[in-house]
Amino acid sequence: MKRYTCIVCPKSCEIEVSWSSAGDLEVNGNGCQRGREWITNEIRDPKRTIASSVIVEGGEREIVSVRLSSPIPRAMIFPVMDEIRKASVSAPVTAGDVIIENVLSTGADVIATSSVLAKED
Amino acid sequence: MENRGIVIIGAGPAGLAAAIRLDELGVRDILILERENSGGGILRQCIHDGFGLERYGESISGPEYASRLLEEIGKRGIECRTGSSVIDIGRDRVLTVASARGTEIIKAGAIIAAAGCRERSRGAIMIPGERPAGVYTAGTAQAYMNLYNRMPGRKAVILGSGDIGLIMARRLTLEGAEVSAVFELQDHPNGLERNIVQCLDDYSIPLYLNHTVTEIHGKERIEGVTVSEVDSITHKPKAGTEKYYPCDTLILSVGLIPDNTILERAGVIIDPVTGGASVDEHYMTSVPGIFSAGNMLHVHDLADYASAEAEAAAENAALYIEGKLDTGGNIRVAAANGVSHVVPMRVSGNGPFTVSLRACRRERNRKVEIRQGEKVLGWHFFPLVIPSQMITVHSDAASGSEDIEVSII
Numbered sequence: 001m002k003r004y005t006c007i008v009c010p011k012s013c014e015i016e017v018s019w020s021s022a023g024d025l026e027v028n029g030n031g032c033q034r035g036r037e038w039i040t041n042e043i044r045d046p047k048r049t050i051a052s053s054v055i056v057e058g059g060e061r062e063i064v065s066v067r068l069s070s071p072i073p074r075a076m077i078f079p080v081m082d083e084i085r086k087a088s089v090s091a092p093v094t095a096g097d098v099i100i101e102n103v104l105s106t107g108a109d110v111i112a113t114s115s116v117l118a119k120e121d
Numbered sequence: 122m123e124n125r126g127i128v129i130i131g132a133g134p135a136g137l138a139a140a141i142r143l144d145e146l147g148v149r150d151i152l153i154l155e156r157e158n159s160g161g162g163i164l165r166q167c168i169h170d171g172f173g174l175e176r177y178g179e180s181i182s183g184p185e186y187a188s189r190l191l192e193e194i195g196k197r198g199i200e201c202r203t204g205s206s207v208i209d210i211g212r213d214r215v216l217t218v219a220s221a222r223g224t225e226i227i228k229a230g231a232i233i234a235a236a237g238c239r240e241r242s243r244g245a246i247m248i249p250g251e252r253p254a255g256v257y258t259a260g261t262a263q264a265y266m267n268l269y270n271r272m273p274g275r276k277a278v279i280l281g282s283g284d285i286g287l288i289m290a291r292r293l294t295l296e297g298a299e300v301s302a303v304f305e306l307q308d309h310p311n312g313l314e315r316n317i318v319q320c321l322d323d324y325s326i327p328l329y330l331n332h333t334v335t336e337i338h339g340k341e342r343i344e345g346v347t348v349s350e351v352d353s354i355t356h357k358p359k360a361g362t363e364k365y366y367p368c369d370t371l372i373l374s375v376g377l378i379p380d381n382t383i384l385e386r387a388g389v390i391i392d393p394v395t396g397g398a399s400v401d402e403h404y405m406t407s408v409p410g411i412f413s414a415g416n417m418l419h420v421h422d423l424a425d426y427a428s429a430e431a432e433a434a435a436e437n438a439a440l441y442i443e444g445k446l447d448t449g450g451n452i453r454v455a456a457a458n459g460v461s462h463v464v465p466m467r468v469s470g471n472g473p474f475t476v477s478l479r480a481c482r483r484e485r486n487r488k489v490e491i492r493q494g495e496k497v498l499g500w501h502f503f504p505l506v507i508p509s510q511m512i513t514v515h516s517d518a519a520s521g522s523e524d525i526e527v528s529i530i
């Protein structure tokens with residue numbers, strides 16, 4: 001048996017997983033169905049979202065905060081971070097703007113989570 | 122002097138949610154006063170996701186959570202005066218507000234104080250040694266990186282396992298810095314379990330419980346720290362356990378405390394355990410007409426809960442200005458076995474209420490029980506209670522004057 005902490009919601013349920021003799025996955029302790037889905041993926045292919053910031057050219061602020069639109073495989077975190085570090089955008093940026101589409105073919109977009117106005121001359 | 126209906130102090134997730142709720146209830150004269158030049162509170166610098174799961178049913182970042190609230194404020198035409206710091210609350214709810222325009226005096230029908238909390242800093246924890254550069258509170262390091270694009274350093278040690286420290290451990294690692302370890306004085310982590318998993322475990326950053334920094338090395342800039350194991354009960358460093366960690370950055374995430382200087386000045390009784398006002402089940406302080414909610418009342422792990430609490434405070438403030446809030450009796454609510462603190466600290470006995478509490482220890486299969494003498498007013502079973510996670514339990518109305526005890530059994 002193995003214990004995991006579900007990270008989907010703040011309830012942080014402790015999920016216990018084990019395999020029956022027939023090889024079926026047994027899941028206990030999950031407070032809801034989302035937790036079951038999460039643990040099934042967590043065992044096979046753990047996924048995470050990340051947040052960072054991207055340089056803004058000609059903006060009122062130097063950077064804009066960004067996040068991924070959906071979780072990516074854990075192994076892709078650092079390669080995706082490299083892409084985020086290389087990126088830059090021109091002001092104005094509006095929250096929700098796609099900064100990098102389908103980053104490294106993960107299916108996730110890098111999106112702005114705040115807005116930056118253009119600098120007034 | 123300006124006369125206003127309900128004045129809200131602070132435009133964070135608590136203050137903004139309170140204003141929206143008041144507007145929904147038909148209160149028209151609402152004024153939000155915010156010290157900073159934009160609203161959103163601490164969420165502006167919390168760029169990670171994990172906000173809004175309760176309120177919006179999806180996981181969004183702090184800035185997005187804040188802008189949803191701010192948009193709603195704008196749409197409803199609620200007045201939010203930014204760059205306006207409340208510096209004093211006098212008798213009869215008269216506020217002194219400092220801004221670029223000078224000093225303004227505002228009389229409020231009711232006040233909802235939602236001005237958040239501040240970080241404990243190094244002074245509050247007393248590490249001997251030099252005072253070199255490179256020592257930051259986690260919130261300051263977070264603001265540097267997320268608002269101003271400044272990297273605090275390349276090799277960091279984190280003291281304290283509060284959520285901000287955990288989030289910063291991940292953020293620094295993602296940005297290419299090395300985080301050697303997180304050290305926690307207590308025998309349990311201070312931050313949420315989910316943050317231990319996705320901020321430390323994912324990046325193989327070790328967490329050492331019952332450890333603390335006992336010396337800071339370096340003259341101009343920090344060069345390293347000495348870390349010692351501590352006794353789990355007395356928290357005294359154990360001789361012979363010292364270990365040196367080289368670093369150019371020490372991040373302190375040793376906890377948050379409500380900031381209540383302005384309420385204290387208004388004569389509000391402060392609870393010595395929470396550091397926030399002592400309130401009844403209506404979130405009203407000891408001074409009639411002054412309510413408090415969010416991190417200013419007690420530290421919340423989740424913005425969603427801070428918002429929800431402030432909505433409840435708003436509902437009661439709305440009743441208060443109409444003269445319809447029945448404050449009733451004064452029954453004490455006490456934290457008993459296994460409970461570190463409770464909110465509210467007293468109830469009127471007029472109706473059912475909700476208790477927020479924190480556990481002293483991590484324990485499995487426990488029941489939280491709310492009891493008045495022989496009578497159990499409410500209880501809830503939890504497979505696991507953890508100090509870092511706030512618990513809420515509903516209770517039936519109390520009666521008489523006997524104390525209410527909240528315990529974990």
Ligand SMILES: Cc1cc2nc3c(=O)[nH]c(=O)nc-3n(C[C@H](O)[C@H](O)[C@H](O)COP(=O)(O)OP(=O)(O)OC[C@H]3O[C@@H](n4cnc5c(N)ncnc54)[C@H](O)[C@@H]3O)c2cc1C
Pocket residue numbers: 130131132133134135136154155156157160161162163164167170171172173205206207208235236237238260263284285288383414415416417421422423424425427
């Ligand atoms: C680093 C970090 C990570 C977090 N992570 C999460 C998470 O993943 N998910 C989640 O749900 N929650 C998270 N939280 C918790 C959440 O951010 C807080 O619970 C929430 O912000 C509390 O809201 P508040 O309105 O009470 O306080 P605040 O957000 O602090 O707002 C208080 C406001 O009052 C203003 N103010 C203060 N004094 C005065 C004055 N005298 N006059 C006028 N205005 C004043 C301040 O400028 C501020 O805008 C995190 C918190 C931190 C610090």
Ligand code: SF4
Pocket residue numbers: 006007008009010011012013029030031032033034035036
């Ligand atoms: S199992 Fe469901 S309720 Fe429990 S933490 Fe996961 S998402 Fe939340």
